[in-house]
Amino acid sequence: MADNGPCVIGQQITIRGNLTGNEDLVVEGRIEGTLTLGNHLTIEQTGVVQADVETEDLTVMGELNGDIVAHSSVTINADAKLVGNIRAPRVIIEDGARFKGNIDMDVDLPDSVTPKTR
Amino acid sequence: MANTVIGSSIVIDGEILGEEDLTIQGTVKGKVTLKENLFVEQSGVVEADIETQTVTINGQITGNIAASDKVEIRSDGRMVGDIKSPRIIIADGAVFKGNVDMDV
Numbered sequence: 001m002a003d004n005g006p007c008v009i010g011q012q013i014t015i016r017g018n019l020t021g022n023e024d025l026v027v028e029g030r031i032e033g034t035l036t037l038g039n040h041l042t043i044e045q046t047g048v049v050q051a052d053v054e055t056e057d058l059t060v061m062g063e064l065n066g067d068i069v070a071h072s073s074v075t076i077n078a079d080a081k082l083v084g085n086i087r088a089p090r091v092i093i094e095d096g097a098r099f100k101g102n103i104d105m106d107v108d109l110p111d112s113v114t115p116k117t118r
Numbered sequence: 119m120a121n122t123v124i125g126s127s128i129v130i131d132g133e134i135l136g137e138e139d140l141t142i143q144g145t146v147k148g149k150v151t152l153k154e155n156l157f158v159e160q161s162g163v164v165e166a167d168i169e170t171q172t173v174t175i176n177g178q179i180t181g182n183i184a185a186s187d188k189v190e191i192r193s194d195g196r197m198v199g200d201i202k203s204p205r206i207i208i209a210d211g212a213v214f215k216g217n218v219d220m221d222v
Contacts, residue, residue, distance in 0.1 A: 073210075083222055093208040093218075095188075100222040103214050 011046050019051075027062070045079050058088075126161045142177070160194055175212075 006024035009015065013029035022038040027047040035041065037055040047062035054069045060080040068074060070088035078096030085102040093099060121139045124130065128144035137153045142162040150156065152170035162177035171187045173179075175195035183189055185203035193211030200217040208214055 081222060090210060091208055091212075091214065092210045093206055095190075095205060095207045097206075098220050098222045099206065099218050100220055102217045103208075105213055105215055 006040070006042075009047075043080075124162075126159075158195070 006026050007021070008026045009029045009031065011028045015029070015031045015033070017033045018036070019031060019033065020036045024040045025037055026042045026044060027049055028044045029046070030048045032050045035049065035051045035053045035055070039055070040057040040059070041053065041055045042059045043049055043062040043064055045061045049063070050065045052066045053064070056070065057072045058068060058070045058074045059077065060075070060082055061077045063081045064084065066084045068084060068086045068088065072088070073090035073092065074086050074088045075092045076082055076094060076097040076099055078094045081098045083100045087104045089105060091103050091105060121141065122136070123141045124144045124146065126143040130144070130146045131148055133149045133151070134140065134146065135151050139155045139157070140150070140152055141157040141159060142164060143159045144161070145163045147165045150164070150166050150168045150170065154170070155172045155174070156168065156170045157174045158164055158177040158179060160176045164177070164179045165181060167181045168179070168183045170185055173183055173185050173189045175191045175197055177195065179197045180199060182200045183203065185201070187203070188205035188207065189201050189203045190207040191197055191209060191212040191214055193209040196213040198215045200219070202219045204220060206218055206220060
């Protein structure tokens with residue numbers, strides 16, 4: 001996957017600060033700060049991200065701590081651990097994934113389903 | 119295994135308590151407390167707080183869920199409310215708005 005395709009942050013790398021980009025990114029290392037990407041972000045099993053993330057698509061197999069805004073989809077794989085709030089039109093959580101936070105799919109709900117306050 | 123089905127023309131306003139599997143094809147408002155599996159079919163509309171072992175959602179749920187095993191929102195499912203369960207599965211196409219607590 002890392003041959004000639006997307007940009008890869010290797011396992012021994014730690015980035016602190018802001019990361020901005022417009023290509024696919026694979027994180028095998030560590031990122032702390034904010035991450036803004038126009039394409040697909042993949043956090044591999046070894047990846048640890050402590051950042052607010054804005055991206056088109058997000059696939060999490062590792063660990064992510066922060067709020068997520070995805071313009072297309074968020075996929076939380078079985079090995080992932082995610083703490084934070086998600087805002088995306090499509091959110092997929094696989095069996096085995098660990099997640100804590102709020103999900104907002106930003107879709108028009110039918111009239112019969114109205115948010116309930118308590 | 120014993121199995122109760124609430125048909126698509128049935129409307130229940132109140133509380134459902136039980137210790138066997140329950141399938142909801144109709145409308146239930148109020149509260150559902152089970153010790154087994156709850157299935158909400160595509161035609162099912164539930165406006166209730168739910169406490170059970172597992173919930174499988176193909177229909178619509180408004181309310182909070184506490185499941186001791188797992189909650190699964192299938193691709194046709196729509197859910198608004200908070201979920202507390204050790205395992206939560208959301209399929210592609212499902213609609214969900216609310217808080218998730220897996221005890222992480």
